[in-house]
Structures are given as C-alpha cells and as structure tokens.
Amino acid sequence: MIRRVLALSAAIALAACNSSSEEPQEIVVDTTGLDIPDVEVPEISLETVREGTRALSSDAFEGRAPGTLGEELTLAWLVDKFKAAGLQPGNDGSWFQDVPLVEITGSNFAPLTVEAGNETLKFNYQDDWVGVSYRETPTTAIKDSELVFVGYGIVAPEKDWNDYEGVDMKGKTAVILVNDPDFGVEGLDGPFNGKAMTYYGRWTYKYEEAARQGAVGAIIIHDTAPASYGWTTVRNSWSGAQSYAQRDDKGASQTQMNGWVTKDAAEEILRASGKDLAQMTAAARRDGFKAVPLDATISTSFDNSFRNYESKNVIGILPGTKRPDEYVLFTAHWDHLGKCEPGAEDEICNGAIDNATGTAALVALAEANAKAGAADRSMVFLAVTAEEQGLLGSEYYGANPVFPLNKTVGGVNMDALSLAGKSNDVTVVGPGKSQLDAFLDAALKADGRTATPNPNPEAGYYYRSDHFSMAKRGLPMLYIDGGQDLVDGGVEAGKAYETAYRDDAYHAPGDEFDENWDWSGVMQDLALFYRLGRMLAMSTSWPNWNEGDEFRRLRDEQCTGVAPCNPAATKG
Numbered sequence: 001m002i003r004r005v006l007a008l009s010a011a012i013a014l015a016a017c018n019s020s021s022e023e024p025q026e027i028v029v030d031t032t033g034l035d036i037p038d039v040e041v042p043e044i045s046l047e048t049v050r051e052g053t054r055a056l057s058s059d060a061f062e063g064r065a066p067g068t069l070g071e072e073l074t075l076a077w078l079v080d081k082f083k084a085a086g087l088q089p090g091n092d093g094s095w096f097q098d099v100p101l102v103e104i105t106g107s108n109f110a111p112l113t114v115e116a117g118n119e120t121l122k123f124n125y126q127d128d129w130v131g132v133s134y135r136e137t138p139t140t141a142i143k144d145s146e147l148v149f150v151g152y153g154i155v156a157p158e159k160d161w162n163d164y165e166g167v168d169m170k171g172k173t174a175v176i177l178v179n180d181p182d183f184g185v186e187g188l189d190g191p192f193n194g195k196a197m198t199y200y201g202r203w204t205y206k207y208e209e210a211a212r213q214g215a216v217g218a219i220i221i222h223d224t225a226p227a228s229y230g231w232t233t234v235r236n237s238w239s240g241a242q243s244y245a246q247r248d249d250k251g252a253s254q255t256q257m258n259g260w261v262t263k264d265a266a267e268e269i270l271r272a273s274g275k276d277l278a279q280m281t282a283a284a285r286r287d288g289f290k291a292v293p294l295d296a297t298i299s300t301s302f303d304n305s306f307r308n309y310e311s312k313n314v315i316g317i318l319p320g321t322k323r324p325d326e327y328v329l330f331t332a333h334w335d336h337l338g339k340c341e342p343g344a345e346d347e348i349c350n351g352a353i354d355n356a357t358g359t360a361a362l363v364a365l366a367e368a369n370a371k372a373g374a375a376d377r378s379m380v381f382l383a384v385t386a387e388e389q390g391l392l393g394s395e396y397y398g399a400n401p402v403f404p405l406n407k408t409v410g411g412v413n414m415d416a417l418s419l420a421g422k423s424n425d426v427t428v429v430g431p432g433k434s435q436l437d438a439f440l441d442a443a444l445k446a447d448g449r450t451a452t453p454n455p456n457p458e459a460g461y462y463y464r465s466d467h468f469s470m471a472k473r474g475l476p477m478l479y480i481d482g483g484q485d486l487v488d489g490g491v492e493a494g495k496a497y498e499t500a501y502r503d504d505a506y507h508a509p510g511d512e513f514d515e516n517w518d519w520s521g522v523m524q525d526l527a528l529f530y531r532l533g534r535m536l537a538m539s540t541s542w543p544n545w546n547e548g549d550e551f552r553r554l555r556d557e558q559c560t561g562v563a564p565c566n567p568a569a570t571k572g
Helices: 002-016 046-056 069-085 203-212 231-237 263-272 277-284 352-372 392-399 436-447 467-471 490-504 520-538 552-559 567-571
Strands: 096-107 112-116 119-123 129-132 139-149 173-177 217-221 242-245 257-261 292-318 323-333 377-384 408-413 425-428 450-453 477-481
Touching: 046 069, 046 352, 046 520, 069 292, 069 352, 096 129, 096 392, 112 263, 119 263, 129 217, 173 203, 203 217, 242 392, 257 263, 263 277, 263 292, 292 352, 292 392, 323 352, 323 392, 323 467, 323 520, 352 377, 352 520, 377 392, 377 408, 377 520, 392 467, 408 467, 408 520, 425 436, 436 450, 436 477, 436 520, 467 477, 477 520
Parallel strands: 139 173, 173 217, 217 257, 323 377, 323 408, 408 477, 425 450
Antiparallel strands: 096 242, 096 292, 112 119, 112 292, 129 257, 139 292, 292 377, 425 477
C-alpha cells in the first residue's frame, strides 16, 4: 500500500528532472456572437479540498460504495458541507434525488471450462476471467454454449457495418474484441473516427448489442493497450457486488453473463479452436468482416444474491438573481468501488483521486460561488452516485432531470483531479465539439494557460464519465483533465504521472490519500472551473454543439420553440 503511493510520487519526481520542450497544441475556437463576460476568481479554499479528500477517502468511508455505510457517511458529509457553503436543497426542498438500483453479488464461481477441438481448458475466476449477471436470478448456469468470434461486436447501419450479419446468436456466447476497428491507426480519419474511440468501442455498448442479438453470454478479450487499463482494473471493477439500474423485467432482456477473459486465455482458446487471435483481430478490422463460429463451447456457473435499494444523487443550488430558471451545472461522482479485494491485507479501494478530489472540489466551488454572491443564472452542484457501475447516477438524472435540460445552459464535469502539480495547459477531452470551447478558451487565456487535446483519444474517455449522460441527451458539457505539460518537468513528467497513477493506483487499493501530494495543480484547475462556471452563469448566451457534431441534432430538437434555449424562439 505505502509502496504503491510512494511509487506514484517518486515517478513524478523522477520525470521532473527531465523536462520536455514539446509545446501543447492550441485549440482554435470561434467566439463570434457569444457573450463571454470577464470573471475575477476569488480565493478558493485549499483546506476544503484537501481535508475533504482526506475524509472521503479514509477507511471509515469504506471506499464509498453505493448502498453501504460508506454511502450513508458520504451523503451526510455532502449535505453538511453544502449547507455550510450556503447552498439550498436542490430537489423541491430535498438534498437528494433517489436513484433506484439493484445490487447483484456473484459467488461460488466455477471455472470457465472450454471444450475446444480435442482439448478441455479450464480458466480460474479472477486470474483468467471475470463474469457477472445483469439478471435477478439466484443461479447463473451456462452449459456447452457455442462460442462465436464476432470481431468488435458492432452493428452500425450508418457506417454499413454489421459484425453479427448472418449469425443467429440465440444460446451462443459472443467473443468480442475491446475498442473498435480503427484502434491502432494514426490520425482521426476512418470509419470509426480513426484513432479516437467511438461509443461502439465501449464495453457498455458491446454487452448491450450482444443482448439485442439474443446471445446467452458476452465475453470481451482484455488487452491493455486498446482497453487503456490493465487486468487488475478489470478484476477489481468486476468482482464483488455490482449495481445496475433497476429494470422492470428484472434483467430478463440481458445476457445471462457478461464477462472478460485475459488475452492469454483468449489466445489459448482460439489456438485450441484452430484459429490465431492476431490474424482474427486483423480480419475484424477490415470492412466486410464476417463473424466466425469457433470449434468450441463454454460452461460455467455461479450463484447470485441480489437486493433492490435506492442510492442517492445529492443536489445543491445557488439560485440566480436575474434568470433563476436558467441553470449551469457542476457535476462530480461521489462513489467508488468499496471493498474491492475482500479478505486482502488492504481490501478497500479508497478512491482518493477517483473521485474524492472531485467531490471535495464540488464543495469548494460551492463555497467560493456563495461567498462571491449569487450569479445571474442559478448554479447547480450535483454529486452523482454509481459512476463506477456505469454512470448510473448521472444516467438517472439525465433521464429524470430535476432542472429541465432545455433550461440548462451547460456544465462542467470533474473526475479524478490531477495531483501532478502546476501545468502550462489543461487536457480537453473531446475538444471541438461545442461552443463551450469558446468559454474555455477565454478562461484559459485569463489564466495564462493553453488547451491540449486528449493525447489518448483511443481510450474513449469522453464516454467514461458523467458528462456523457448529459451530452448524449443534447446538453453541452465540458470534461477537462489536468495538464500534460507540467511547470516542473514538462510533458515527460506529465506522462510519468499518468502512467504511475494508472499502473499503481487506478481502481486499486493504492488510490489513497498522500500527505506529500502537491495541491498547486488542483487549485490551479479549480480556479479555471470557477471561472468557467461563473462565465456561463453571468452570460446571456446559450452555447450549442458545433454544426455536424453527433449531439447537435438532439440539442436543436430539445430547444425547438423553447426560449431562450432557442434564440429564434426568443426573437419570435
């Protein structure tokens, strides 16, 4: 534990000795017609952020898993801090929005047994594979289900792409590659946006599509580079209790099992089936790929216990003075993985960086805005639940918004703030998507920093945090990560920090509070977030998605005939 945290700090320090001259790329944005006011940033409390992170990530909070004592403590902490900051309850007099969930916990996992060719292969749970059921059923049992390699498991009519064409998947198990067919190419040109992952590359989509195809099971082949995280992350995230949105059919429309296998296990299965994983992967990337039934079947079983419960989003509001029925949104998820390694010497995934930092920052921004006095528009501070289970809290809010989305101007999401120190830039996840970039550009110029596009678009980060639940419903949202070009150490130091965090702490017990952290970069970013939120709250503009963006149509439909969300309606 201590070794992991110290390794993270040591890697940053080592890289700082070797600064890079690489310059961050500036994102050019059009500010024509937008009202972007100047904003002064007041003092933001470092103590609030630091001590909030310390408290939320302490062992007493047990990793903040939804539906546990950790949730109770977190909700009480948030309400206490929101009250003290000067916010009002945001949901018709309540601080909470109930989020109905079901928790399913698997146990007594049999090995994953594969009959392939003339061989019988057995793979151990957690070491070689993980699996869960989305169904509320006491036992999951799959016996002699035929395996079908379906490439990337994508059905995209608009791209004339169907990996399932001609295959009846009923009773069968889909074997699926992670990411999408453009992974590994240079540049952003290609049927699936080139190097940048699309939603078709996310595991959520792949399981959804396998269920639509009638598959009994869906197994994704893990590979660190296209997944953008190692097997430890998969093992910790997919073991133990899992929460899902409650379904009227109790999950009957879902596959019996969704899971992952290691790349080594997948190579062994395909080899025994007379196939080669590398060759099959290459074929799956080409237009016209057809699914390949394997000479193999799988069997496994495990028990499920389940309970229906309500977790909660926490909502505070600072009502506006001139246009209180127009809203600006700050979001951060309060949850983490809880006891991710039960029985281990250190069984708690404390989630200090992910996302005690963002939750504490939400409180600090509420304090600073309340002290500065209410803005023209109302400012909403939304701490959502169950992000780690698939963005469930923000998804519920997006589907059941307390404040209408066509009355919400836009927002900023905060997830896993960077403790790498001050930077010359910030990382913009999904740049060039909306007119919010113009507000960001103005705020960065005021701060003397620049914007750098996400250097790993293949990781699909735009689809992996809570802003996406709002964006896919048309609401413009910004998601900004810490900078890559550190003041002390340059780009090389920034990369070292990211690598060390991903390898030693991300979704692991090593994500613990460290007394030696450098908070200067966090405070630098909070000043930026304050400025952005305040600009939007004092502006009269309604920034939209850029022409041609995937979400532009949704926002236009959302705002049709609605003033002032639709400027034409206002003029009319």
